[in-house]
Amino acid sequence: MNKPVAFHAFKHGLFDITVLSDGPIALAGEIFAPEASDNQRADVVARMDGADNIADAQSNIPLIVTSNDVILVDVGAGARFQPSEGQLEKNLNAVGVNAGDVTKIIISHAHPDHIWGMLRDDGSLRFPNARYYITRAEWDFWMGEKADALPEAVQPFVAGARRDLQAIADWLTFVQDGDEVIPGLRILSTPGHTAGHISIVVDGDVPLIITVDATASHIVSFERPDWSFGFDMDPALARTTRRTLIEQAVRENAVLLGYHWAYPGVGTVRKDGDSFKLRPVTEAQS
Numbered sequence: 001m002n003k004p005v006a007f008h009a010f011k012h013g014l015f016d017i018t019v020l021s022d023g024p025i026a027l028a029g030e031i032f033a034p035e036a037s038d039n040q041r042a043d044v045v046a047r048m049d050g051a052d053n054i055a056d057a058q059s060n061i062p063l064i065v066t067s068n069d070v071i072l073v074d075v076g077a078g079a080r081f082q083p084s085e086g087q088l089e090k091n092l093n094a095v096g097v098n099a100g101d102v103t104k105i106i107i108s109h110a111h112p113d114h115i116w117g118m119l120r121d122d123g124s125l126r127f128p129n130a131r132y133y134i135t136r137a138e139w140d141f142w143m144g145e146k147a148d149a150l151p152e153a154v155q156p157f158v159a160g161a162r163r164d165l166q167a168i169a170d171w172l173t174f175v176q177d178g179d180e181v182i183p184g185l186r187i188l189s190t191p192g193h194t195a196g197h198i199s200i201v202v203d204g205d206v207p208l209i210i211t212v213d214a215t216a217s218h219i220v221s222f223e224r225p226d227w228s229f230g231f232d233m234d235p236a237l238a239r240t241t242r243r244t245l246i247e248q249a250v251r252e253n254a255v256l257l258g259y260h261w262a263y264p265g266v267g268t269v270r271k272d273g274d275s276f277k278l279r280p281v282t283e284a285q286s
Helices: 038-049 088-094 136-143 154-166 234-252
Strands: 008-012 015-021 025-028 054-057 062-063 068-073 105-108 131-135 174-175 178-184 183-188 198-202 208-212 256-259 264-270 275-280
Touching: 015 088, 038 054, 062 256, 088 275, 131 136, 131 183, 136 154, 136 174, 136 183, 208 234
Parallel strands: 068 105, 105 131, 131 174, 208 256
Antiparallel strands: 008 015, 015 062, 025 054, 062 068, 178 183, 183 198, 198 208, 256 264, 264 275
16 A cells, blocks of 8 residues: 655645645555456556556645645545545644645636535534535536536535535635636646546746646556546546546646646646656655
């Protein structure tokens, strides 16, 4: 199991960033490589420190601190999705931040492992002083008839999304592609994984792109960018978005930060034939 032993912190432009964790999750190999052969899938699982077709993944949550704001990108699952999760608040406290200190939360999308940590067990907001940011497309999908039409097996996702989104309705700001949440931190539309999925661009000498689930795997998303991720709701659009995003990162020499990548989930990317190669930050600094 890839568990962080210390928090990775770095400065990017005017921003102090610490990669926290909500805890690891375990997913079937078919989620990360549904189109793979058995041998290819076994290779992916092994490279993700997994076994018996179960791959290990992280829940890397960026904490972004400025002189005026304490910002989170997503809030994890609060142990409601898998029991290994729910560690975000404890890890916040470990770096000297209380839940009440958080001023802004950017919601990349409304899947369980990204927003089910919104509420405490008593139904109160875990981050009571925060303003929340999400796209209208994401809100409308989960609150509308398209979510009602999802398979029965996915309806718990719908119920959880509605519970948490309704809880923050009075503290919500809708954002779209190019909007700045604060100066130097802007929204990048990356739909396909969900209807209104977003990534975040942080300005610096080079961009830092927090890709979230637009590149769900530090292995498959780069080496096989035209393969699907099992939770992609529009696989064709997600594939187009993923390749476009990675090509942008190559052009801009961007630093990337991924949600489910091996901790700390930070690296750079280069072109490698028809695919790409991610270089983790530990290699890039060596």
